[in-house]
Amino acid sequence: MNRKYELVYIVSPDATDDQVAELHTLIEEIVQRMDGQIEKTENWGRRRLAYEIGRHKEGTYVLELINGSGELLKEIDRRLKVSDLVIRQLAVRVDEVHEIVERTRSKRSEASRRRRVARGLPPDRQPSEGQRGDSDDDRDDRDDRFDMGDRR
Amino acid sequence: MNGRKTFGGGAGGGRGRAGQNQAGKDGQQRRPMFRRRKICKFCADKIDDINYKDTRLLMPFVPERAKILPRRISGTCALHQRKLRVAILRARQLALIPYTAE
Numbered sequence: 270m271n272r273k274y275e276l277v278y279i280v281s282p283d284a285t286d287d288q289v290a291e292l293h294t295l296i297e298e299i300v301q302r303m304d305g306q307i308e309k310t311e312n313w314g315r316r317r318l319a320y321e322i323g324r325h326k327e328g329t330y331v332l333e334l335i336n337g338s339g340e341l342l343k344e345i346d347r348r349l350k351v352s353d354l355v356i357r358q359l360a361v362r363v364d365e366v367h368e369i370v371e372r373t374r375s376k377r378s379e380a381s382r383r384r385r386v387a388r389g390l391p392p393d394r395q396p397s398e399g400q401r402g403d404s405d406d407d408r409d410d411r412d413d414r415f416d417m418g419d420r421r
Numbered sequence: 422m423n424g425r426k427t428f429g430g431g432a433g434g435g436r437g438r439a440g441q442n443q444a445g446k447d448g449q450q451r452r453p454m455f456r457r458r459k460i461c462k463f464c465a466d467k468i469d470d471i472n473y474k475d476t477r478l479l480m481p482f483v484p485e486r487a488k489i490l491p492r493r494i495s496g497t498c499a500l501h502q503r504k505l506r507v508a509i510l511r512a513r514q515l516a517l518i519p520y521t522a523e
Contacts, residue, residue, distance in 0.1 A: 277474075277515055318516035320523075328516070332474075359514050361473075370469045377467065 271305075273367070274335045274342050278349055278358035279328035282315060288354060289329055296333060299345055305337025322356050334363075459496025463505075471504040473511035479518060483509060487519045 276296075280289050293310065300307055313330035322328070335342070342360050349358045382392040463471065471478070482490045482497075482505055489509055492502045512518040 279515065319513075319519040320516055320521075322516060330515075357515060359511060361511065366470070373469050 270338055271336055272338065272362055273308075273364035274337065274360050275363045276333045276335055276342070276345065276358065276360045277330060278355050279318075279322070279330055281354050281356050282325055282327040282329065284329065284354045289331065292352065292354060293331065293333075295348065296345055299348065300335060300337060300341065303337060303341040303344065305335055305341050308334040308336055310334075325356055328356060461496060461498040461501055463501040464498055471501065471508045473508040473515070473517070475508075476512060476517050479505070479509055479512055483518055485522055487522050 278292075280292060284292075289312070297307060309332075311332040313332065315327055315329050318326055318328055335345075346358065346360060349355045385392055385394075462468070468478070473479075482495060484490060489506060492499070495502075497505060509518060513520050
């Protein structure tokens with residue numbers, strides 16, 4: 270079962286760049302061993318923590334997008350917990366959320382197209398229509414119905 | 422309440438005159454006190470994905486004491502408040518947002 274996870278971990282500010290890279294290869298190895306893939310790695314660099322963790326006030330954030338099974342994530346989580354350099358980690362499953370977001374987005378654009386057609390406009394926003402953001406589109410509709418009904 | 426037309430709209434005596442003219446039904450009926458209708462920021466701006474990494478988006482919902490702003494004040498809809506809550510909880514775990522103000 271392949272799922273998509275987002276893993277963020279905070280490396281202690283005392284760690285050198287080499288150690289951070291080492292940690293990344295460690296995760297890469299585990300991922301490969303348990304046949305998953307790393308889709309993306311992002312190093313956010315050193316950031317201030319919102320509160321102290323242990324005695325640290327700063328940390329290096331690293332984000333990894335991982336394709337793999339739950340077992341794989343469990344193993345990574347375990348290894349990171351053992352590591353002294355990692356002061357915090359969080360793994361979140363993201364594939365389902367992405368899907369839902371995608372669906373609502375397509376549903377909305379479809380609905381706005383339908384409304385525009387009903388109003389006798391071309392389905393897509395024309396560049397000549399000015400700077401009104403997409404957001405007014407359906408809110409206008411909602412309010413207009415009241416106003417027009419009463420005034421005209 | 423008052424005969425002055427300038428107040429118009431639904432602001433003042435809208436309720437009293439509702440029978441003879443349409444002022445009372447003008448769009449949303451406003452109460453005597455001026456109270457702006459609260460709007461869910463996420464619905465209005467069409468933000469589908471409330472992400473825990475987006476601190477800029479979350480910060481306005483955790484004022485000074487770093488407590489989560491309740492729905493009754495922010496006007497966020499139930500669906501988005503739930504998503505917001507999860508995002509804030511996650512962001513706190515990663516020390517992107519404080520649990521409490523020191």
